[in-house]
């Protein structure tokens with residue numbers, strides 16, 4: 001059994017526990033909101049869910065490098081029942097692509113966003129929330145685990161029996177989600193809570209038939225995979241590597257593509273800068289990406305630094 005496969009299997013089990021914590025905090029009625037920076041909130045759910053995922057993965061895979069959005073969380077003990085040792089059986093049944101099967105634990109970099117869509121979580125837009133665990137090897141996003149705790153959420157049913165988990169491995173495919181493409185139009189999804197004149201100018205230049213403004217990098221990539229939007233356009237440095245690693249791998253495994261606004265690969269080595277300085281551009285199908293890249297106005301390109309290598 002390959003190490004990467006065991007790591008992904010553990011992450012699939014751990015995100016479910018993290019999603020439970022996200023629900024428990026919501027139902028406690030006390031979100032414990034902290035302002036980390038302007039337009040950058042953290043809640044008790046972000047803190048505790050990160051502790052759960054990082055404590056679980058680091059216990060079983062101590063040589064893997066794990067980078068979480070909420071930092072080291074020093075002084076905060078993980079409760080015993082937050083530590084998930086289980087490995088998801090469905091992941092273990094798969095056969096990994098040969099280039100990933102032999103990867104050593106110390107060469108895996110894990111990017112954790114314990115709660116993506118924090119702003120929307122605090123505003124009750126619960127379906128925008130995802131838990132993201134991405135895995136990179138050699139700087140490339142190769143596997144992504146995405147949990148959506150409030151998928152099709154209804155207050156009438158048991159909250160802990162709701163939610164879904166999706167995962168994808170580049171070269172293998174996706175599980176827990178069925179890829180589709182929009183039937184017609186030119187539908188762009190983008191931020192609802194971190195907008196800017198540059199973002200709006202870029203979208204306007206692309207002449208979409210519809211713009212879907214929703215929260216979360218994970219959520220927007222799910223819209224691409226499920227055929228509700230053609231492109232995710234975010235020419236801003238606001239998204240960090242933990243926002244894009246798992247969504248990028250899931251999208252690529254589903255046949256789409258995610259790069260920066262210049263078409264350069266986003267790099268996920270352990271020592272990289274955390275912000276995605278070149279912004280984010282993603283399409284539901286990989287062959288749609290060049291068209292959207294050509295449509296990025298020169299003024300928008302000038303506003304964002306060029307980094308990395310072209311895809």
Ligand SMILES: Nc1ncnc2c1ncn2[C@@H]1O[C@H](COP(=O)(O)O)[C@@H](O)[C@H]1OP(=O)(O)O
Pocket residue numbers: 038039040041069113115116117118119190191192193194195214215216217237238239240243
């Ligand atoms: N200016 C910003 N500061 C901090 N985080 C940001 C910023 N812009 C985007 N993000 C992160 O990227 C995600 C996608 O952006 P948006 O929802 O605006 O489209 C956000 O939910 C947030 O992740 P998180 O909620 O995990 O902090």
Ligand SMILES: [Mg+2]
Pocket residue numbers: 040041042069118
């Ligand atoms: Mg955040």
Ligand SMILES: [Mg+2]
Pocket residue numbers: 113115116117217242243
């Ligand atoms: Mg995020």
Ligand SMILES: [Mg+2]
Pocket residue numbers: 046069113114115116117118
């Ligand atoms: Mg987050």
